Amino acid sequence: MLSLALLSGASGQLRNLATVGGNLLQRTRCVYFQDLTTPCNKREPGSGCSAREGFQRDSAILGGSEACIATHPSDMAVALAALDAEVRTQGPRGERTIPLTELHRLPGESPERDTVLEHGELIIAVDVPPLDFATNSRYRKVRDRASYAFALVSVAAALQVADGVVHDVRLALGGVAHKPWRATKAEQALRGAPATEQSFRDAADAELADARLLPGNAFKVRLARNVIASTLLDLAQAKQ
DSSP: OHHHHHHHSSOHHHHHHOOHHHHHTOOOBOHHHHOTTSOBTTTSTTSOBGGGGSOOTTOOSBSOBTTBOOBOOOSHHHHHHHTTOEEEEEETTEEEEEEHHHHBOOOTTOTTOOBSOOTTOEEEEEEOOOOTTTTSEEEEEEOSSSSSOOOSEEEEEEEEEETTEEEEEEEEEESSBSSOEEOHHHHHHHTTSBSSHHHHHHHHHHHHTTOOOOTTTTHHHHHHHHHHHHHHHHHHHHTO
């Protein structure tokens, strides 16, 4: 899962220069955040969100707010979220450990803050705990072109099946939220359920039930449902 996510990100030249901490701390992605001629609450708090009435194809469907619907651009962070990674930091008040799922913030009314890090706090390590069924895992990224493009939707999944029943699962989504989105509702629905395409689709529906859609990004619900189901089905069949 993690190696596939890394290979899906950016170009080989950028990957060779990148760092793990730098990847995690990428600013969320929105064309209006990068366009200095347009209002953007992330760039200038209180100025407005141009994406809500503008180009929405890349916008969030989960966890957004009236103030911001930008998405997190990282591929690696999605895999690390699924793998229960923890970030160790050093700051003015000493060291602390932050679950990766809690490192990034949802926008709320303060979209200018992407993470919970304090001023002067540095990432010094990322720990990934052992997961015995991580060998049966995959990262799948759907994008507009095959290379050097951000995800419209991505899925990081690991699946453990015994006697046709889901024993355990890890699932995270990219391209759909202001942060790497750990799909806990889908995971809960799947544990103990038959390892079938219908179960996988039902779990995806449970996770996407709270999606808040705009005309330009409504397609992401169907796309996410299909990618979740197909990825989990491939993993289930791989273990039979």
